[in-house]
Amino acid sequence: MQTIKHFDCRCILGPTLTSSGTQPQTAEELLAAMDHFGIHEALVLDSLSVANDPRSGNQRILERTREHPRLHPAWAGLMTHSRETPPPAEMVQLMRLHGVGALYLLYRQFQMPLEEWAIGDLLGELERAGAPVFLCADGALGATTDATDWPAVVRICRAFPNLPVIVTEERIYGSQRPMYEALAACSNLRVDMASIWLHKRVEFICEQFGADRLLWSSRMPGRTPAASLVQLDYSDISQEDLAAIAGDNLRELLSWNDNVRLAGDVSFPEPLDELHDKARRRASLRDEEFYDCHGHIGWGSNRHVVQDTPESIAAEMDKFGIRSCCVFSFAGAQPDEVYGNDQTAALLKAYPERFVGFTLVNPQRGEEGMLRELERGLAMRMQGVKLATGFQGYPDAGPLVDVACRFANDYGQLMLHHHWGPAEQMRRLCETYPDAMFITGHASPQYTEVAAGCDNLYICTCPFLTWGSTERFVELYGADRLLFGSDLMDLPIGWGLGPILYANIPLADKRKILGENLRRVLDRC
Secondary structure, three states: OOOOOOEEEEEEEOOOOOOOOOOOOOHHHHHHHHHHHOOOEEEEEEHHHHHOOHHHHHHHHHHHHOOOOOEEEOEEOOOHHHOOOOOHHHHHHHHHHOOOOOEEEEOOOOOOOOOHHHHHHHHHHHHHHOOOEEEEOOOOOOOOEOOOOHHHHHHHHHHOOOOOEEEEOOEOOOOHHHHHHHHHHOOOEEEEHHHOOOOOHHHHHHHHHOHHHEEOOOOOOOEOOHHHHHHHHOOOOOHHHHHHHHHHHHHHHHOOOOOOOOOOOOOOOOOOOHHHHHHHHOOOOOOOOEEEEEEEEOOOOOOOOOOOOHHHHHHHHHHOOEEEEEEEEHHHHOOOHHHHHHHHHHHHHHOOOOEEEEEEEOHHHHHHHHHHHHHHHHHOOOOEEEEOHHHOOOOOOOOOHHHHHHHHHHHOOEEEEOOOOOHHHHHHHHHHOOOOEEEEOOOOHHHHHHHHHOOOEEEEOOOOOEOOHHHHHHHHHOHHHEEOOOOEOOOOHHHHHHHHHOOOOOHHHHHHHHHHHHHHHHHHO
C-alpha cells in the first residue's frame, strides 16, 4: 500500500473564541493530537491572525512554530491602505524570508471585498511569486454554511489566472452546484476538502475535475480530524489521487518558497486499540459488524445528491462493515412522502437483509393522512417511523407528532425525529409511549436527564464533528445509549465512523456504539 503522508492545510494555533479546555492550543498539544490521528505535518495560523490582529498573530506564529519542523506558519493578509500589514511586495518578500508557505484572506471576518480594486495589488504580488492564497469565508465564531461568495471567487481567479486560489469555509452544502461551475470555469481554483463533508463528494470531484483540485484539512482545534480523515482515507479513488489530496497537492503549492522545509519521516505512537489501528492504517473494515441507525435514500434534493444505485449503496456499506442501516427517503421530507416511501420499500424488497425501512410522514396531511400512510408503510414491511417536521413547516413538538408516536408504540416500532424539541416534550413522549423506541435524529446533549429516567431513548451520533464530541457524549449518556448514525446518503459513512474509531474511549464502548446497541434495539422491536 502506498505511503500516505497527511499534510493538514488548515489548523489554528492558540485559543479561539469557542475553545474548550480539552482542545489543543499549544504547539505541543497540537503535535500530540497530530500523532494520535497520524497527521505528518500541518499549515498553521495563529488564532490572533484569524480573529482580530494579523500583525501580532503573523509574528507570533513564527515564534511558536520555529522549533517544530512539522508545523509550518501561514499568515493572514489585509487590504493595503490601512497600513496594518507590510505593503504587498514587502509582504511576499517577508513570507519567503520566514518560510511562510501561504496567505489566508479571512475576507468576511475583516470585511474585505473580493474585488480587484480592494485586494488586487496583494493578489498580483502573490501571483508573481506563485504563492497560494486561501479565501476563507469563516468568521471568528466559525460555523458558517454556504458563506463563500462564488461569483467574486470566479472574478478573482479569472483576474489572476496564475494565482493558486483555495476556497475554505465551515461547510459547502447548498452551494455545491455553483462550486462545481466555479471549478469548471477556473483551472487555478482548489477547495479545502473538509468544507465538503458530503457523501461521495471526494469521488465526484476527482472524476469530474481531478484530484489536484482538493486539499485535505483537519480544521483543528474546533473539529476532530477523524471525520475528514476517514472520509478521505476510505474514498474510492486511486492511491495516487489519495496521496495527492492527503498532502502532495499542498506540498507542491508550497514549493514556491525554498525556505519552507518539509518534515521528514514521522513515527507515531502505538494505537489505542484494534479499531484505532485499522483506521490509522486505512485497513479494511469489511469484517466488522457495524449497524447504522440513520440513513437517507433517494436521488433528488435542493442540494446536489450523487447518483448512487441501490447496489452501490450496499457496496459502500460493505466497505465499512455496515451490516444493516435504518433508512428513509429524501423525498419524504419534501414534498411527497408517498413517493419517497415507495422508494424506501423498493430498496427493502431488493435488499431485505441490509435495510430497516422507516415510514416518513408529514403532519401537514392531518391525522387521517398520517395514519393512512403509516398503515401503508406497515404493509410494505416498514419497521420504524421517521419525522422531519422542521422541513415540512410544522412545529417539532406539535400535537400531531403524537399520532406517529402512538402508532409506533402500538406496533413496537422505532421512532426517529430530526429534532424532538425541548426536553420536556421528549420526556412526555418516552413516558407516554413506552413500547416505542425513540432515537434522536442528531447528537444532542439536551436529553441527559430524560435518558437517565427513560430506557426507550437513544441518541444518534450524527455527526460527532467537534473536538472530543465522542468522549463527551459517552460521559453524558454512557456508551449503552448511543447509536451510530452515518446520515447516509447526505454525509459519508466514513465521516460518521471516524470520530468513534479514533475516540479515546474503551474498545468495548466503541463496539456498543457501532453496532451492539442497535442490534439489541432491533431485537427488542
